[in-house]
Amino acid sequence: MTNQSCFVKIENHLKFFTNSEKKIAHYVLENYNDILNYTITELAEKVDTSDASVIRFCRSIGYKGYQDFKINMARDIAPANKLLDPELDREDTPEEICQKIFFSEMAVLKDTLAILDIKMLEKAAKMIVAAKRIELFGSGGSALVGMDAQHKLLKVGLKSFVHCDADIQAMSASLLEAGDVAIGISHSGSNRNVVRCMQLAKQQGATTIVMTTQGKSPLLKFADVVLFTATKETAFKSESATARIAQLALVDALVAMVALGDYDNSLYAIGQTRKATSDNKF
Amino acid sequence: MTNQSCFVKIENHLKFFTNSEKKIAHYVLENYNDILNYTITELAEKVDTSDASVIRFCRSIGYKGYQDFKINMARDIAPANKLLDPELDREDTPEEICQKIFFSEMAVLKDTLAILDIKMLEKAAKMIVAAKRIELFGSGGSALVGMDAQHKLLKVGLKSFVHCDADIQAMSASLLEAGDVAIGISHSGSNRNVVRCMQLAKQQGATTIVMTTQGKSPLLKFADVVLFTATKETAFKSESATARIAQLALVDALVAMVALGDYDNSLYAIGQTRKATSDNKF
DNA sequence: TTAATATCTGTAAAAAAACTTCAAAAAAAG
DNA sequence: CTTTTTTTGAAGTTTTTTTACAGATATTAA
Numbered sequence: 001m002t003n004q005s006c007f008v009k010i011e012n013h014l015k016f017f018t019n020s021e022k023k024i025a026h027y028v029l030e031n032y033n034d035i036l037n038y039t040i041t042e043l044a045e046k047v048d049t050s051d052a053s054v055i056r057f058c059r060s061i062g063y064k065g066y067q068d069f070k071i072n073m074a075r076d077i078a079p080a081n082k083l084l085d086p087e088l089d090r091e092d093t094p095e096e097i098c099q100k101i102f103f104s105e106m107a108v109l110k111d112t113l114a115i116l117d118i119k120m121l122e123k124a125a126k127m128i129v130a131a132k133r134i135e136l137f138g139s140g141g142s143a144l145v146g147m148d149a150q151h152k153l154l155k156v157g158l159k160s161f162v163h164c165d166a167d168i169q170a171m172s173a174s175l176l177e178a179g180d181v182a183i184g185i186s187h188s189g190s191n192r193n194v195v196r197c198m199q200l201a202k203q204q205g206a207t208t209i210v211m212t213t214q215g216k217s218p219l220l221k222f223a224d225v226v227l228f229t230a231t232k233e234t235a236f237k238s239e240s241a242t243a244r245i246a247q248l249a250l251v252d253a254l255v256a257m258v259a260l261g262d263y264d265n266s267l268y269a270i271g272q273t274r275k276a277t278s279d280n281k282f
Numbered sequence: 283m284t285n286q287s288c289f290v291k292i293e294n295h296l297k298f299f300t301n302s303e304k305k306i307a308h309y310v311l312e313n314y315n316d317i318l319n320y321t322i323t324e325l326a327e328k329v330d331t332s333d334a335s336v337i338r339f340c341r342s343i344g345y346k347g348y349q350d351f352k353i354n355m356a357r358d359i360a361p362a363n364k365l366l367d368p369e370l371d372r373e374d375t376p377e378e379i380c381q382k383i384f385f386s387e388m389a390v391l392k393d394t395l396a397i398l399d400i401k402m403l404e405k406a407a408k409m410i411v412a413a414k415r416i417e418l419f420g421s422g423g424s425a426l427v428g429m430d431a432q433h434k435l436l437k438v439g440l441k442s443f444v445h446c447d448a449d450i451q452a453m454s455a456s457l458l459e460a461g462d463v464a465i466g467i468s469h470s471g472s473n474r475n476v477v478r479c480m481q482l483a484k485q486q487g488a489t490t491i492v493m494t495t496q497g498k499s500p501l502l503k504f505a506d507v508v509l510f511t512a513t514k515e516t517a518f519k520s521e522s523a524t525a526r527i528a529q530l531a532l533v534d535a536l537v538a539m540v541a542l543g544d545y546d547n548s549l550y551a552i553g554q555t556r557k558a559t560s561d562n563k564f
Numbered sequence: 565t566t567a568a569t570a571t572c573t574g575t576a577a578a579a580a581a582a583c584t585t586c587a588a589a590a591a592a593a594g
Numbered sequence: 595c596t597t598t599t600t601t602t603g604a605a606g607t608t609t610t611t612t613t614a615c616a617g618a619t620a621t622t623a624a
Contacts, residue, residue: 018601036353039581050603055583066582067610071318074356094400097542098535102395105531106388113384118376140559144430148526151423190564218564241534244430245527249387252523253380260379277422282472282500300572321610332574337612348611349581 005076006069007032009061020053021060028073036074040066101241108242109249111230115214116253124209124225125257128153131181131207134160137169137197138185141244145185145211149251156259157269166193173197178205185210187243189217198222211247227254287358288351289314291343302335303342310355318356322348383523390524391531393512397496398535406491406507407539410435413463413489416442419451419479420467423526427467427493431533437555438541438548448475455479460487467492469525471499480504493529509536 010025017025027047028035035043043066044051058069092100128134134153136146146162153160163169170193176182182201186194189212198208202222210223213231220226229246259266292307299307309329310317317325325348326333340351374382410416416435418428428444435442445451452475458464464483468476471494480490484504492505495513502508511528541548 020602037350040583041581044603051582052584052603053601056602068319071352071356074353075359077357092542094404094539097538098395098398098400098403101535101538102391102531105534106391109384109388109391113380116380118380121380122376141430141433144426144433147429148423148426151426152523192564195564241434245530248527248530249384252387253383256379256383257376260374282474282477302573322612323610326574333611334574334613335572338573 006061006063006073007076013061017057017060020047020049021057023047023049024054024057032073032077036070104242105245108230108246112228112246112249115228115230116250117228120225120227121254121257124227124254125261127181127207127209127225128158128183128254128258129261132179133176134158134181134183135172135176135201136160136162136183136185137173137194137201138162139166139191139193141240142185142187142191142194142247145244145247145251146183148248149183149185149255152251152255153258155270155273156255156262156266157272158258169193169197170200173200174204176201176204176206180204180206181209182206183209183211184219184223185247186212186217186219187240187247189213189215189219191219195219195222211250213243288343288345288355289358295343299339299342302329302331303339305329305331306336306339314355314359318352386524387527390512390528394510394528394531397510397512398532399510402507402509403536403539406509406536407543409463409489409491409507410440410465410536410540411543414461415458416440416463416465417454417458417483418442418444418465418467419455419476419483420444421448421473421475423522424467424469424473424476424529427526427529427533428465430530431465431467431537434533434537435540437552438537439544439550439552439554440540451475451479452482455482456486458483458486458488462486462488463491464488465491465493466501466505467529468494468499468501469522469529471495471497471501473501477501477504493532495525 007029010029014022014025024043024047027043031046038046040051040054044054055066058064058066061069063069063072136149138144138146143162143164150160150162161172163172173182173196180201182198184194184198184201189195189210195218198210198219199222202208202224207224208222209225209227210219211227211229212219214228227250229243229250231243231246289311292311296304296307306325306329309325313328320328322333322336326336337348340346340348343351345351345354418431420426420428425444425446432442432444443454445454455464455478462483464480466476466480466483471477471492477500480492480501481504484490484506489506490504491507491509492501493509493511494501496510509532511525511532513525513528
């Protein structure tokens with residue numbers, strides 16, 4: 001927390017501000033985008049106070065003055081601001097298409113990090129490390145996330161199972177036991193196969209972890225631990241591409257947490273698995 | 283191109299600057315981080331020129347003045363600045379782990395976008411649209427990227443083929459023909475299977491597209507079109523997680539380009555494929 | 565090469581913005 | 595109700611930015 005965003009600083013100091021500082025604070029929080037173009041006098045007029053109070057406001061949250069405050073605020077609001085309109089358009093130039101896609105994906109990562117519940121993630125990591133058996137469930141694009149998770153878990157020495165076929169997934173779920181962990185992945189949280197598998201897993205006494213997009217969905221009913229990702233519509237009003245990226249990043253974070261929880265074993269496993277595939281390289 | 287970063291603006295104007303403006307431009311590009319704290323006079327002194335020239339420099343790249351320039355630069359350098367040290371450490375708190383992973387992934391997207399060769403991407407998109415048959419080749423993590431590409435291409439109405447088994451991949455490559463497109467995916471660019479498949483594809487007269495990490499590698503020998511991604515080491519000195527994210531983003535951009543090149547068909551395909559999977563949802 | 569023209573550059577003055585000071589007003593304490 | 599403390603903005607000061615202009619430099623044409 002060495003370098004909090006200036007918004008966090010304002011929020012935190014909110015109760016220590018004097019009345020006129022509070023007015024400034026609220027105005028800044030609501031109109032941060034415009035302020036970058038205001039002089040100190042303009043801002044003072046907008047909130048009906050004086051230059052001196054604006055300066056005092058900036059100093060009270062730790063900046064050298066108004067300039068310093070503005071520069072730092074510009075840095076903090078940068079990413080969101082650059083995002084343009086992420087909706088693709090048939091008039092877009094190739095550059096614009098790429099920018100929109102990449103910016104949307106960066107934005108969704110940023111948002112996912114913001115809503116990430118670290119406690120849940122830790123809990124999930126502990127459950128995975130302790131699991132007798134790990135199975136992953138997902139359809140369509142989410143199946144790929146499952147396979148990616150399997151691949152990454154294997155790299156740190158944990159064996160897990162993924163089945164492509166929906167029936168086999170369900171059958172396998174119905175044979176889980178207490179001590180096993182079932183990880184259900186569904187962007188919408190409404191995929192019948194996945195919901196069914198998680199229900200079966202839970203009935204069997206297995207622990208269930210669910211990865212899905214923020215919001216209410218049938219899948220949540222059967223989840224012991226829920227890991228939410230953010231979302232962002234892009235190409236053709238479809239949000240699945242950004243959802244995929246966010247889920248993969250979540251998998252990365254989860255696996256890193258698992259690996260750091262069992263550091264030496266993981267390091268050993270990484271060495272082993274790397275050796276195993278190195279023969280296949282030039 | 284509505285809202286280029288100020289660095290791009292400087293780069294683009296480089297040949298139009300006068301001598302003293304050029305000096306300023308180079309100083310700014312190299313010391314952008316310090317400049318935010320400089321007054322116009324300080325900057326003028328550093329590059330041994332005058333205040334007036336600095337103002338002229340700012341105006342020539344489209345800003346209202348020095349302040350405006352500084353504010354906008356602050357926005358543009360924000361993300362890189364926040365990146366901390368991405369190397370994971372066993373002392374890291376869970377928050378830090380997540381931050382490092384997500385920031386690294388955002389950074390790699392940013393870098394990939396920066397090195398993206400739009401002309402190549404367009405060329406690849408055109409080749410894919412025109413292809414008689416599309417086959418994807420990859421091993422390990424890259425196989426998943428191939429499957430993701432297949433999934434996304436199918437969503438916009440293009441059928442493609444991926445084989446899991448390395449032998450089957452090679453056999454299939456050996457049966458390609460002129461007019462077919464082979465897409466080889468390999469993070470390192472040194473995977474024997476993938477290199478072999480691309481070589482076979484090229485021998486057979488198929489067109490070859492390669493997705494790999496920036497740098498020299500055996501795979502490039504057999505590529506008609508190369509799409510590079512950036513890289514960033516993170517967890518346990520492994521760069522594969524960030525590489526995966528970058529490649530998926532690249533696939534998204536490629537597919538979007540393909541889709542916008544054949545807009546109406548794509549829209550139809552998206553509708554059809556969505557309907558096809560909707561039965562499986564609550 | 566030289567003169568004419570255009571372009572570039574820094575100085576110095578003007579304007580604008582940021583910051584300080586201080587006394588009056590408001591709030592809190594006694 | 596008075597005293598003390600805190601808060602506040604008007605007016606003044608300093609700093610920074612910007613403009614205007616004239617000298618320097620480069621470019622072109624003869």
